[in-house]
Amino acid sequence: MMEDILYGLGPLVVILLALLGHRYRWERLRQMVAVWVSVVLVGTGALAYGGIAHGHFSPILVMLTNLVAATSAWDSVRWGQEHPDMRPRRYYLWWALFWASLITIALARDLAIAWLAIEFSTLASGALIVEMGNRRALEAAWKYIVIASVGLAMGIIGILFVYGSLRTQGLGWQTLSYYNILHHFHEISPIVRETATILIVSGIGTKVGLAPFHTWLPDAHSEAPSPVSGLLSGILLGLCLVTIDRFVTAVPLPAETLFSGPHLLLIFGTLSVVVGTLALLVQRDIKRLLAYSSIEQMGIMAVGFGVGTPWARDAALLQFAFHAVIKSTLFYIGGHLSVVYHTKRLDKITDIVRQHRGLAVAWAIGILALAGLPPLGLAYSEWMILQALWQDHSTVVLIVLSAALVLAFAALLYHLLRGLWGGFEISARRDDTENREPAGLLDRVPTLGGVRH
Amino acid sequence: MAIAGFFVFMTTVGLLWSRNVIYSVMFLAAEGLALTAMVWISDPLTLATLGIGIATLIVKAGVIPGTMYRVISQWPSEYRRDQPLPFWAYIAAVALVLAVRHVILLLTPSGIILHRPLFFYGMASIFLGLLLMISRRHVVAQVAALVAVENGLVVLAASVAGALPTFMEFGMLIDLLAAVAILVWMSRRIRRQFNTTDVTTLKFLRG
Numbered sequence: 001m002m003e004d005i006l007y008g009l010g011p012l013v014v015i016l017l018a019l020l021g022h023r024y025r026w027e028r029l030r031q032m033v034a035v036w037v038s039v040v041l042v043g044t045g046a047l048a049y050g051g052i053a054h055g056h057f058s059p060i061l062v063m064l065t066n067l068v069a070a071t072s073a074w075d076s077v078r079w080g081q082e083h084p085d086m087r088p089r090r091y092y093l094w095w096a097l098f099w100a101s102l103i104t105i106a107l108a109r110d111l112a113i114a115w116l117a118i119e120f121s122t123l124a125s126g127a128l129i130v131e132m133g134n135r136r137a138l139e140a141a142w143k144y145i146v147i148a149s150v151g152l153a154m155g156i157i158g159i160l161f162v163y164g165s166l167r168t169q170g171l172g173w174q175t176l177s178y179y180n181i182l183h184h185f186h187e188i189s190p191i192v193r194e195t196a197t198i199l200i201v202s203g204i205g206t207k208v209g210l211a212p213f214h215t216w217l218p219d220a221h222s223e224a225p226s227p228v229s230g231l232l233s234g235i236l237l238g239l240c241l242v243t244i245d246r247f248v249t250a251v252p253l254p255a256e257t258l259f260s261g262p263h264l265l266l267i268f269g270t271l272s273v274v275v276g277t278l279a280l281l282v283q284r285d286i287k288r289l290l291a292y293s294s295i296e297q298m299g300i301m302a303v304g305f306g307v308g309t310p311w312a313r314d315a316a317l318l319q320f321a322f323h324a325v326i327k328s329t330l331f332y333i334g335g336h337l338s339v340v341y342h343t344k345r346l347d348k349i350t351d352i353v354r355q356h357r358g359l360a361v362a363w364a365i366g367i368l369a370l371a372g373l374p375p376l377g378l379a380y381s382e383w384m385i386l387q388a389l390w391q392d393h394s395t396v397v398l399i400v401l402s403a404a405l406v407l408a409f410a411a412l413l414y415h416l417l418r419g420l421w422g423g424f425e426i427s428a429r430r431d432d433t434e435n436r437e438p439a440g441l442l443d444r445v446p447t448l449g450g451v452r453h
Numbered sequence: 454m455a456i457a458g459f460f461v462f463m464t465t466v467g468l469l470w471s472r473n474v475i476y477s478v479m480f481l482a483a484e485g486l487a488l489t490a491m492v493w494i495s496d497p498l499t500l501a502t503l504g505i506g507i508a509t510l511i512v513k514a515g516v517i518p519g520t521m522y523r524v525i526s527q528w529p530s531e532y533r534r535d536q537p538l539p540f541w542a543y544i545a546a547v548a549l550v551l552a553v554r555h556v557i558l559l560l561t562p563s564g565i566i567l568h569r570p571l572f573f574y575g576m577a578s579i580f581l582g583l584l585l586m587i588s589r590r591h592v593v594a595q596v597a598a599l600v601a602v603e604n605g606l607v608v609l610a611a612s613v614a615g616a617l618p619t620f621m622e623f624g625m626l627i628d629l630l631a632a633v634a635i636l637v638w639m640s641r642r643i644r645r646q647f648n649t650t651d652v653t654t655l656k657f658l659r660g
Contacts, residue, residue, distance in 0.1 A: 112620070112624070116628060119632075120631065123631050123635050130635075138646060138655075139655040139656075142636075142643065142652070142655060143658075145636060146599070146636075150599075157579070157609065160606070160609060160617075163613075164614040167614045167615065172618040173618035173620045189562075189565070191559065191563050192560065192563045195560070218658075223658070
């Protein structure tokens with residue numbers, strides 16, 4: 001009860017602060033929101049400690065949500081200073097509604113509530129993207145809302161089929177609680193179960209960004225305000241995937257069914273890993289790089305949930321936790337880098353080590369963690385998923401995933417090294433030349449990734 | 454009830470036919486009225502069904518078409534017309550409507566379908582709405598298609614479950630209202646910033 005009040009009060013206070021915020025300077029408002037969200041985070045830790053210690057999913061998910069919400073709120077303070085044109089009241093109003101929808105998805109024990117919250121999260125986050133005010137953001141938000149709404153419409157058809165099959169219970173909306181579905185799934189005919197599974201996995205999978213339903217994701221995540229990109233990529237995608245897993249677990253299908261939940265998760269997951277990894281190799285935009293990496297990471301998690309053993313599901317959850325922290329941080333840093341360099345182009349964001357040492361250290365640690373370098377977290381959870389695939393004798397998926405992880409490591413390392421030291425040699429030479437004699441024409445020619453063209 | 458479902462289906466066909474988005478908005482208002490009638494005649498009138506019916510009437514026959522009309526009516530006439538549908542869209546529409554029959558044959562043995570004609574109208578409206586979303590190029594026509602899909606879902610729900618729980622009915626209604634409010638707001642901005650209402654001109658980003 002106390003927990004529910006706290007979780008409800010969190011976004012509500014932010015909404016009130018946003019509505020009454022005109023009494024304060026914008027900077028003060030941003031700081032007040034950040035402090036309040038941090039208080040909610042501490043409260044969450046205190047109240048959900050028991051559940052977290054016992055490894056229960058929901059408390060861990062809420063804790064993660066509020067952790068990333070707190071970092072997002074603190075990053076919004078600096079991001080707001082960097083974007084003085086952004087109206088904080090509207091920003092925080094949508095931000096609070098988005099946060100509320102994330103908490104609701106994390107806590108939902110009912111498929112209908114989860115669906116409504118996911119739909120609402122699309123609208124709130126879409127509005128936050130529009131708040132950027134430029135054409136690219138408007139286009140990204142339009143595609144995001146339209147494609148996600150179509151996907152979610154597919155999902156609700158599946159939910160209606162499940163509800164229709166269990167309507168005689170007369171339990172009202174509680175018919176769709178995962179507990180009730182799990183205990184009465186045998187009353188749903190296999191063909192309806194299979195159809196509902198295909199629709200729900202594909203429909204909510206659109207919101208996860210699983211390939212081939214991922215086309216909206218790189219646009220939306222790269223054009224959103226960076227603190228929001230952190231929440232979108234770090235939390236929302238994973239929560240939607242957990243919703244799929246909760247449904248798939250509650251409505252099992254015979255192992256020989258071609259399009260069962262685990263099979264679909266393995267297929268879409270593997271495809272996402274391949275698509276995300278290949279896209280990493282050719283990215284030119286710092287935030288799109290991170291967005292495509294999210295597709296790859298969601299693919300890895302989907303594979304973990306698809307294997308379905310307790311070890312694999314724990315690994316997928318661990319992957320979610322590590323990814324949430326690392327990816328949100330990287331989005332924040334990527335946002336600041338794009339501001340200080342006045343561009344999001346990776347070939348222009350170079351020589352970070354010399355020019356912004358603090359950001360360089362954080363960016364390097366984040367990218368290495370994302371690439372799966374031991375002993376940083378993702379290396380451990382990815383190894384667990386590979387191990388689960390080995391034990392499950394899923395050889396093809398294991399080979400594809402291993403190859404993709406190696407490629408992703410190489411791609412991320414390439415972008416990292418180019419960003420940290422690319423252009424270093426040229427700029428060092430330019431400094432040297434400037435000290436000795438007036439710069440020649442050749443030194444004024446723009447460089448591309450440290451290579452003169 | 455089947456008549457109301459048929460009316461929803463026919464108005465969705467009207468959306469497919471109409472190039473003038475003002476007509477599309479009128480079709481949506483007519484769909485809202487049909488859905489309200491369906492809610493009130495499907496079950497014995499209780500406080501819950503009365504409330505859902507009133508909310509449906511206000512939101513789907515009033516606020517949503519009204520908001521869309523208010524925005525479109527301020528635009529010059531060249532921004533109110535959509536491009537003609539490509540020929541493949543008509544063929545796809547016929548194929549999709551025929552495909553519903555196959556879905557019904559597939560699901561009938563499971564006993565999930567309570568009302569076959571209603572299931573047909575609901576599923577066909579959803580399919581046509583989805584087709585509209587990929588074939589229509591006008592921003593407001595796409596919003597209308599999204600509302601048509603949602604209306605088809607309500608008919609489909611009535612055909613498989615009789616009625617949805619009140620909580621879900623209101624939840625979906627509020628979600629739709631918020632979605633339309635945001636999308637119409639975005640439509641205005643798209644017209645202002647891109648000086649067009651054609652979504653195919655949104656080409657800055659490549660997925």
